[in-house]
Amino acid sequence: MQTPAPFGYERATSVDGAIASLQRLGPEARIIAGGHSLLPMMKLRLANPEHLIDINDLVELSYIREQDGEIRIGALTRHVALLKSELLARHFPVFADAETVIADPVVRNRGTIGGSLCQADAAEDLSAVCTAVKAKVVIRGAAGERVVGMEDFHVGPYQTAVGAGDVLTEVRLPLRPGSGSAHEKVERRAGDWAIAAASAAVWIAAGRITDVGIGLSAVGLTTIHLTRAEDLLRGQAPSEDLFAEAGAIAAADCSPGADGRGPIDYKRHLVGVLTHRALRRAAARAASQEA
Amino acid sequence: MHYIREQVGLTGTHWGCDTSNCGACVVLMDGEPVKSCTVLAAMADGHDVRTVESLEVDGQLDPIQQGFHERHALQCGFCTPGMLMTTRALLDANPDPTDLEIRTAISGAICRCTGYQNIVGAVRWAAEHEAAARREA
Numbered sequence: 001m002q003t004p005a006p007f008g009y010e011r012a013t014s015v016d017g018a019i020a021s022l023q024r025l026g027p028e029a030r031i032i033a034g035g036h037s038l039l040p041m042m043k044l045r046l047a048n049p050e051h052l053i054d055i056n057d058l059v060e061l062s063y064i065r066e067q068d069g070e071i072r073i074g075a076l077t078r079h080v081a082l083l084k085s086e087l088l089a090r091h092f093p094v095f096a097d098a099e100t101v102i103a104d105p106v107v108r109n110r111g112t113i114g115g116s117l118c119q120a121d122a123a124e125d126l127s128a129v130c131t132a133v134k135a136k137v138v139i140r141g142a143a144g145e146r147v148v149g150m151e152d153f154h155v156g157p158y159q160t161a162v163g164a165g166d167v168l169t170e171v172r173l174p175l176r177p178g179s180g181s182a183h184e185k186v187e188r189r190a191g192d193w194a195i196a197a198a199s200a201a202v203w204i205a206a207g208r209i210t211d212v213g214i215g216l217s218a219v220g221l222t223t224i225h226l227t228r229a230e231d232l233l234r235g236q237a238p239s240e241d242l243f244a245e246a247g248a249i250a251a252a253d254c255s256p257g258a259d260g261r262g263p264i265d266y267k268r269h270l271v272g273v274l275t276h277r278a279l280r281r282a283a284a285r286a287a288s289q290e291a
Numbered sequence: 292m293h294y295i296r297e298q299v300g301l302t303g304t305h306w307g308c309d310t311s312n313c314g315a316c317v318v319l320m321d322g323e324p325v326k327s328c329t330v331l332a333a334m335a336d337g338h339d340v341r342t343v344e345s346l347e348v349d350g351q352l353d354p355i356q357q358g359f360h361e362r363h364a365l366q367c368g369f370c371t372p373g374m375l376m377t378t379r380a381l382l383d384a385n386p387d388p389t390d391l392e393i394r395t396a397i398s399g400a401i402c403r404c405t406g407y408q409n410i411v412g413a414v415r416w417a418a419e420h421e422a423a424a425r426r427e428a
């Protein structure tokens with residue numbers, strides 16, 4: 001049997017209550033959302049929190065809505081809701097692309113966007129998606145609320161800007177015209193983590209790429225934000241040659257490790273191809289939106 | 292899952308990987324399939340939990356159970372409780388699923404014996420018999 005170490009448990013009745021509990025119980029206390037990363041890790045003794053603060057009753061953290069020029073997603077929104085959201089499908093189809101290949105439908109009934117981002121596993125898909133669409137996250141702590149861009153979110157392997165006493169409450173996706181986005185992933189079998197995955201978002205106006213975001217999963221110590229390829233693309237007219245060049249930069253700028261999912265040269269090649277495909281599909285979607 | 296098996300004594304829910312990979316332990320929580328090894332009993336408090344034991348009513352098997360029987364959709368039976376609950380939930384939400392939809396629904400459940408083909412057949416059998424029963428009703 002896989003048994004976690006003993007731990008205390010309480011149910012939060014409000015976000016501020018959860019933060020107060022985190023403060024009171026100290027750094028050995030953890031939020032539990034879907035539990036689909038944390039509980040297996042506790043059973044394998046890779047995590048040993050002394051207290052769990054369950055936020056599943058905080059239905060006020062479960063929503064996807066449009067407000068003030070942004071799509072706002074509550075931290076407790078589950079994968080299945082992201083997959084089925086028409087609002088997201090209209091503005092950021094990259095979410096549906098990713099959600100059809102994240103884990104399996106039963107896991108998707110429980111896992112949340114907040115848990116995925118806070119877990120910050122380098123192989124996790126939504127971090128790459130949020131990096132590509134230039135999301136911002138709202139983090140609330142004892143000192144109040146702050147908004148952090150994805151470029152400042154990952155501070156190291158499995159480490160994010162969310163501190164021990166903080167709760168991630170919301171993900172914000174700025175809405176800008178002419179956008180298109182896509183996620184491309186290769187996995188060993190259905191429901192598995194990526195061998196490599198690439199997320200891309202482009203914003204196109206008057207035939208030029210005005211802005212672009214690219215995030216990679218599973219090919220580094222943390223999610224990779226491809227700034228060098230983004231710089232190349234900005235201001236250019238979209239073309240196959242340009243996207244191939246961006247793919248070549250992606251293959252060079254990622255830092256995969258060799259493991260059961262494949263050797264390094266294979267993963268680099270894969271990243272190049274997936275980045276190229278994600279950009280091609282994102283640009284095509286942007287073009288169809290423009291029309 | 293350990294609570295269901297050891298405290299409540301309902302051992303129909305099987306205990307496989309214990310880390311949310313195999314799908315043997317699936318139960319319905321408020322009608323949705325979840326991997327019960329990865330939901331703490333305390334987290335399920337106040338929610339409606341249905342295990343495989345709930346399928347048979349007064350000696351009458353659920354159509355999904357009959358389908359597994361008719362289409363020989365199990366050999367050792369280890370994966371079966373999770374498969375039954377996962378596919379019961381599928382048919383509740385989507386009474387006429389395609390083979391691909393069935394395969395997607397069970398993609399988080401591992402069967403070492405059947406090769407899945409007969410499980411897909413069993414779900415189709417149940418879907419067709421439930422549709423026929425609805426037409427008659």
Ligand SMILES: Cc1cc2nc3c(=O)[nH]c(=O)nc-3n(C[C@H](O)[C@H](O)[C@H](O)COP(=O)(O)OP(=O)(O)OC[C@H]3O[C@@H](n4cnc5c(N)ncnc54)[C@H](O)[C@@H]3O)c2cc1C
Nearest residue numbers: 033034035036037038103111112114115116118124125168
């Ligand atoms: C079999 C399996 C396959 C999977 N495959 C994939 C895959 O292919 N791709 C993929 O991207 N993911 C995959 N996952 C992970 C899945 O997406 C998880 O749902 C996700 O990683 C964690 O979400 P959760 O809500 O369950 O988080 P939890 O396990 O509850 O929490 C994870 C961490 O985040 C913290 N946390 C959670 N919510 C908050 C919050 N609001 N504020 C502050 N801290 C918080 C917790 O304290 C914990 O440290 C898989 C999981 C399983 C079990």
Ligand code: FES
Nearest residue numbers: 307308309314328
């Ligand atoms: S025992 Fe729960 S998924 Fe394997």
Ligand code: FES
Nearest residue numbers: 366370402403404
């Ligand atoms: S029947 Fe043996 S594992 Fe499925």
